[in-house]
Amino acid sequence: MKMSQPGAAGVVSPALxxxxxxxxxxxxxxxxxxxxxxxxxxxxxVADSALKMRLRWVRSMAEACDVLATELPDCVLLDxxxxxxxxxxxxxxxxxxxxxxxxxxxxxLAEEGTGLAAVAAGAQDYLVKGRVEPELFGRAVRYAIQRxxxxxxxxxxxxxxxxxxxxxxxxxxxxxxxxxxxxGVDVVTRYRPGRxxxxxxxxxxxxxxxxxxxxxxxxxxxxxxxxxEAALGVALRIAWRTLVLSGVTGADQVARLxxxxxxxxxxxxxxATLVVLxxxxxxxxxxxxxxxxxxxxxxxxxxxxWVEVLGGPALGIVPGGARWRVEELSVPEGAALVLFTxxxxxxxxxxxxxxxxxxxxxxxxxxxxxxxxxxxxxxxIERAEGLAEGQGGLDDDVAVLWLRWD
Numbered sequence: 001m002k003m004s005q006p007g008a009a010g011v012v013s014p015a016l017x018x019x020x021x022x023x024x025x026x027x028x029x030x031x032x033x034x035x036x037x038x039x040x041x042x043x044x045x046v047a048d049s050a051l052k053m054r055l056r057w058v059r060s061m062a063e064a065c066d067v068l069a070t071e072l073p074d075c076v077l078l079d080x081x082x083x084x085x086x087x088x089x090x091x092x093x094x095x096x097x098x099x100x101x102x103x104x105x106x107x108x109l110a111e112e113g114t115g116l117a118a119v120a121a122g123a124q125d126y127l128v129k130g131r132v133e134p135e136l137f138g139r140a141v142r143y144a145i146q147r148x149x150x151x152x153x154x155x156x157x158x159x160x161x162x163x164x165x166x167x168x169x170x171x172x173x174x175x176x177x178x179x180x181x182x183x184g185v186d187v188v189t190r191y192r193p194g195r196x197x198x199x200x201x202x203x204x205x206x207x208x209x210x211x212x213x214x215x216x217x218x219x220x221x222x223x224x225x226x227x228x229e230a231a232l233g234v235a236l237r238i239a240w241r242t243l244v245l246s247g248v249t250g251a252d253q254v255a256r257l258x259x260x261x262x263x264x265x266x267x268x269x270x271x272a273t274l275v276v277l278x279x280x281x282x283x284x285x286x287x288x289x290x291x292x293x294x295x296x297x298x299x300x301x302x303x304x305x306w307v308e309v310l311g312g313p314a315l316g317i318v319p320g321g322a323r324w325r326v327e328e329l330s331v332p333e334g335a336a337l338v339l340f341t342x343x344x345x346x347x348x349x350x351x352x353x354x355x356x357x358x359x360x361x362x363x364x365x366x367x368x369x370x371x372x373x374x375x376x377x378x379x380x381i382e383r384a385e386g387l388a389e390g391q392g393g394l395d396d397d398v399a400v401l402w403l404r405w406d
Contacts, residue, residue, distance in 0.1 A: 072101055203221050254274065
């Protein structure tokens with residue numbers, strides 16, 4: 001038994017890329033202060049500070065909210081005794097309006113405890129009015145902005161890590177390790193997420209070998225992209241394996257999978273294409289059921305052909321009214337079947353509207369047929385990606401399953 005199954009490429013969101021130095025850029029600062037005398041002191045600090053900044057002054061929280069609704073400064077200097085907002089309420093209202101903006105609280109000499117409480121409530125720093133030198137003032141504003149950027153980077157990193165963990169869980173559900181019980185079965189599987197998808201999509205596959213040596217294989221594709229579609233793909237894949245191990249095969253199996261899709265799909269209109277096959281040891285004919293899914297490639301004796309049995313509609317298109325038939329396909333000794341999802345051939349070619357299509361994929365496969373199985377499968381995906389490079393790569397997810405048995 002041989003198997004090649006590298007994991008799908010993980011997708012990690014990049015951290016926010018910011019320069020450590022301000023350079024020629026002047027940070028913008030919104031001063032929220034109702035006392036003209038205190039506002040004048042801040043203006044003088046700005047004028048004398050080594051950090052040049054653009055200062056805008058408003059007298060109330062209402063005016064501040066109006067400004068924050070249309071523009072976002074780098075920092076808000078916030079008095080805690082405004083006519084329309086007092087204490088930590090002011091901090092909360094600014095954070096509600098502009099979560100990504102740094103906040104430096106202005107307190108009186110006897111209110112240092114309030115300043116510390118404001119920092120605990122989400123402000124980046126506090127300054128005591130009348131006790132701040134220009135150098136300290138400029139440094140406090142600069143560090144507050146950088147500290148806020150650091151917080152945002154940490155949040156982005158945590159979200160990226162959580163996304164990677166979710167991706168790993170979905171990968172284990174969508175792309176399982178084939179359940180093979182003995183020799184005589186060779187498998188190569190690959191999965192590539194589409195260019196725009198942070199998570200794995202709804203493509204899925206599985207291979208199970210029964211105790212008697214019978215080989216069962218399946219590949220499918222849930223319409224749409226996102227966590228709901230991926231979760232539905234996981235449900236269908238696990239249900240398929242359970243049905244196989246319970247002895248339910250053929251058209252009855254596909255009908256049961258449609259029932260599961262109808263129960264589990266997040267919204268009406270979601271459907272799934274699917275092809276399942278069963279190969280008995282020593283026989284050169286396989287039994288296949290095709291539900292709206294594309295055909296397969298038959299590779300043998302240095303040649304490749306496109307094969308496609310009669311099929312029925314995709315799961316969920318005609319709920320409860322669809323009928324699927326078990327069809328037989330001849331597979332010569334030593335030949336392999338290659339199953340795949342439509343993302344492999346629906347990518348655009350060059351910069352126009354033409355797609356690779358089934359004939360294009362077949363032509364590519366015929367060029368690659370001398371290669372070893374893993375190199376052949378990788379070559380199919382790489383060629384499809386290369387041909388679509390002019391339009392940013394493949395939009396859709398791609399799953400490929402190469403299967404040969406004795």
